[in-house]
Amino acid sequence: MATAKRTGSRDAIALLKQDHQKVRALLSDLEKTSGRAAGKRQKLLAEIEHELTVHTKIEEQIFYPAFRDAARKDDDGKLYFEALEEHHVVDLVLPEIKQTAADADEFAAKAKVLKDLVEHHAEEEESEMFPRAKTLLGRSALVRLGLELADAKAAMAGRASGTSRRLAS
Numbered sequence: 001m002a003t004a005k006r007t008g009s010r011d012a013i014a015l016l017k018q019d020h021q022k023v024r025a026l027l028s029d030l031e032k033t034s035g036r037a038a039g040k041r042q043k044l045l046a047e048i049e050h051e052l053t054v055h056t057k058i059e060e061q062i063f064y065p066a067f068r069d070a071a072r073k074d075d076d077g078k079l080y081f082e083a084l085e086e087h088h089v090v091d092l093v094l095p096e097i098k099q100t101a102a103d104a105d106e107f108a109a110k111a112k113v114l115k116d117l118v119e120h121h122a123e124e125e126e127s128e129m130f131p132r133a134k135t136l137l138g139r140s141a142l143v144r145l146g147l148e149l150a151d152a153k154a155a156m157a158g159r160a161s162g163t164s165r166r167l168a169s
Contacts, residue, residue: 010146023052024118026048027048030115035104048114062152070141076132090118
C-alpha cells in the first residue's frame with residue numbers, strides 16, 4: 001500500500017504525461033541556453049538523457065507490452081511499432097549531441113532536433129495512444145500499470161544513486 005501512497009494512485013497515463021512535461025521543460029531550458037553556457041548545456045543534457053532513458057525503459061518494458069497485448073485493431077499495432085521506432089531515433093540523436101561541443105552552433109541545432117522529436121512523440125502518445133489505451137485497458141489496469149511504472153522508476157533511481165555513491169567513494 002505504500003506504493004499506492006507514493007504515486008498518489010495515479011494511473012500509467014498520468015505518470016507518463018508527467019514525465020513528458022518534465023522532459024519538455026528541460027528541453028525548453030536547453031533550447032534557451034547559449035554557447036556561452038556550455039556547462040549548463042552539458043548539465044541539462046545529462047538530466048534530459050537520464051529522464052529519457054528511464055522513461056523509455058519503463059514504457060518499453062511495461063506500458064507498451066500491455067498496450068500491444070490489448071490491441072484489437074491494426075491501427076493499435078501501428079501506434080505500438082511507431083512509438084518504438086521513435087524511441088530508437090532519439091537513441092540515435094542523443095549520442096551525437098553528447099559528442100558535439102556544448103559551445104558549438106551545431107549543439108543548438110541538434111538539441112532543437114531532439115526537442116522536435118521528443119515533442120512529436122509525446123504529442124502522438126497523448127493524442128492517439130493514451131486515449132486508445134484508456135479504452136483498451138480500463139481504469140483498474142491503468143492504475144496497476146501506474147504502480148508498476150512507479151516501482152520500476154524507483155528501482156532505476158535506486159540503482160543510479162547507488163552507482164553515484166560508489167563512484168564518489
